[in-house]
Amino acid sequence: MSESKAQLLESVRKYHQENARSGFVPGVTPVLSSGAAFDEEDRVALVEAALEMRIAAGVSSRRFERKFARELGLRKAHLTNSGSSANLLALSALTSPQLEDMRLRPGDEVITVAAGFPTTVNPIVQNGLVPVFVDVELGTYNTTPERIAEAIGPRTKAIMLAHALGNPFAVEDVAKLAEDNGLFLIEDNCDAVGSTYRGRNTGTFGDLATVSFYPAHHIAMGEGGCVLTDNLALARIVESMRDWGRDCWCEPGEDDKCFKRFDHQLGTLPHGYDHKYIFSHVGYNLKATDLQAALGLAQLAKLEAFGAARRRNWQRLRDGLADVPGLLLPTATPESDPSWFGFVLTVLPDAPFTRKGLVAFLESRRIGTRRFFGGNLTRHPAYLDREHRVVGGLANSDVITEQTFWVGVYPGLTAEMIDYVVASIREYAAAA
Ligand SMILES: Cc1ncc(COP(=O)(O)O)c(C=O)c1O
Numbered sequence: 001m002s003e004s005k006a007q008l009l010e011s012v013r014k015y016h017q018e019n020a021r022s023g024f025v026p027g028v029t030p031v032l033s034s035g036a037a038f039d040e041e042d043r044v045a046l047v048e049a050a051l052e053m054r055i056a057a058g059v060s061s062r063r064f065e066r067k068f069a070r071e072l073g074l075r076k077a078h079l080t081n082s083g084s085s086a087n088l089l090a091l092s093a094l095t096s097p098q099l100e101d102m103r104l105r106p107g108d109e110v111i112t113v114a115a116g117f118p119t120t121v122n123p124i125v126q127n128g129l130v131p132v133f134v135d136v137e138l139g140t141y142n143t144t145p146e147r148i149a150e151a152i153g154p155r156t157k158a159i160m161l162a163h164a165l166g167n168p169f170a171v172e173d174v175a176k177l178a179e180d181n182g183l184f185l186i187e188d189n190c191d192a193v194g195s196t197y198r199g200r201n202t203g204t205f206g207d208l209a210t211v212s213f214y215p216a217h218h219i220a221m222g223e224g225g226c227v228l229t230d231n232l233a234l235a236r237i238v239e240s241m242r243d244w245g246r247d248c249w250c251e252p253g254e255d256d257k258c259f260k261r262f263d264h265q266l267g268t269l270p271h272g273y274d275h276k277y278i279f280s281h282v283g284y285n286l287k288a289t290d291l292q293a294a295l296g297l298a299q300l301a302k303l304e305a306f307g308a309a310r311r312r313n314w315q316r317l318r319d320g321l322a323d324v325p326g327l328l329l330p331t332a333t334p335e336s337d338p339s340w341f342g343f344v345l346t347v348l349p350d351a352p353f354t355r356k357g358l359v360a361f362l363e364s365r366r367i368g369t370r371r372f373f374g375g376n377l378t379r380h381p382a383y384l385d386r387e388h389r390v391v392g393g394l395a396n397s398d399v400i401t402e403q404t405f406w407v408g409v410y411p412g413l414t415a416e417m418i419d420y421v422v423a424s425i426r427e428y429a430a431a432a
Helices: 003-018 040-051 059-072 083-093 097-102 118-126 145-151 171-180 232-242 290-300 303-320 355-364 395-403 415-431
Strands: 076-080 109-113 130-134 156-162 184-188 208-212 225-229 342-347 404-408
Touching: 003 040, 040 290, 059 076, 059 225, 059 290, 076 083, 076 232, 076 290, 083 118, 083 156, 083 184, 083 208, 083 225, 083 232, 097 232, 109 118, 118 130, 118 156, 130 145, 145 171, 156 171, 171 184, 225 232, 303 342, 303 415, 342 395, 355 404, 355 415, 395 404
Parallel strands: 109 130, 109 156, 156 184, 184 208
Antiparallel strands: 076 225, 208 225, 342 404
C-alpha cells in the first residue's frame, strides 16, 4: 500500500473514532427502529474502494457474491442494487422461456400474503401475474402451510413469501407443499438473514431467495440486494436478466470466457455475431457497484455478531414486557431461531389504551416506531384495481393494519436503550 493511501486510511480511522456516538440521553438520543451499525473497518473499506475508483461492479462484487453464497450455504449469489430489485429479478427469472413448460405466463397465479412489504408482491403484478393473498397469524405474523394449501388453484405456479420481520415461516413444510404441487418457491429473506428453521438457514429452502442490504437490514451496503439459488440453470437466468438480458456470461471487461465469442448462432442472427451482444432475455440492468460490495464484505464479517445482538435485544424486550396487559407480544415460529428484524406489538381489543396513543407517546420520547409495512396491502390505492384473489379472508391482516407496530432491535441499540423502551411502554400502559 502506498504511503499516502495508508495515511489517508489512518485518517479515516481517526475520523471514525472522533465521530463515534457519545452516551445515551433518554428522551434526547433517538432510539431508532432500525439502522446500520458501522465500525471503522466499514468506513475504511468504503473509502478504500472509492480511492481506487471501483465505481462499477467488479472484483469486490464477485468476491462478495462468492462469500455470501457460501455463508448461507448456497451455490450462487447475484448482487443487485436493492432488495426490491432482487425480488423483481427472482420472480422475473421464473418467466424465462428457458424454463419451457415450467415458466410463469401472464395470468398465472402466485400465492403470497397481504400483510407485508409491497415489493414482495409488486413483481407478481409487474410480470402480468395474479397475486393470491392469504392471511397471516397474529403473534408470528406469518402465514401457514394450511392457508397456502387452500389457496392453490389450477393456475397457481409459485409461492412468494417473506419471513416476517425475521421470523421464519414454516418454510420446510411450505417447500414440500410447493414441490408436491409443482410450484416454485421464492423466499423473500430480506428481513431474515441469519434466521434458521429446523437448524437450517432461511433462504436455502426455496428455488430462489432474496436479500436486502439497505441499512435497516442485517448487513448494510447503502442500497443493495441479492438473489441466491442452488439451481445453476436459474442462476444463469438471473444473471442474464440482471445484466441487460444478455446471453453471454463474461464479466464486464472480460472477453471470450466461453472461447466461442464469435462462434455462436442464436435467434435469427448471423453465425458468429458477437456473443457479448446477443440477448436471450428481455432483461434489466440491476447490478450493484464495488463501492457497495466493499462495504458489504466488511459488514459480512460481523453478520454473526449482528444476529446475536438482534436476538439479545429482542429477548430483553420480550422479558421486560412479559406481564404488560393489553399487548400481544411476538412469538418465534416453532422450531425456528429468528435473527429478528424488529419487535412487533399488537394492541389487543380489550387494552385500556390505543395503538395510536402508545405510538404517539413513544415517538414523543424519541423512540422510533414503524408499522408492519403496508398492513393489508389490498387496501392501498396501488392495489385497489389490480386483479387478485383473496382466499380465506384477511381478518388478521386488517387487525395488523389497525393495531400493530414495531420497535427496533438492531445492533446499534444498547441494553440501556432497550430498557428505556421497556420502561416507556410500561409507564404508558400503567397510566392508562
Ligand atoms: C420483506 C422485504 N422485502 C423487500 C424489501 C425491499 O428491500 P429494499 O429496500 O432494499 O428495496 C424490504 C425492505 O425493507 C422488505 O422488508
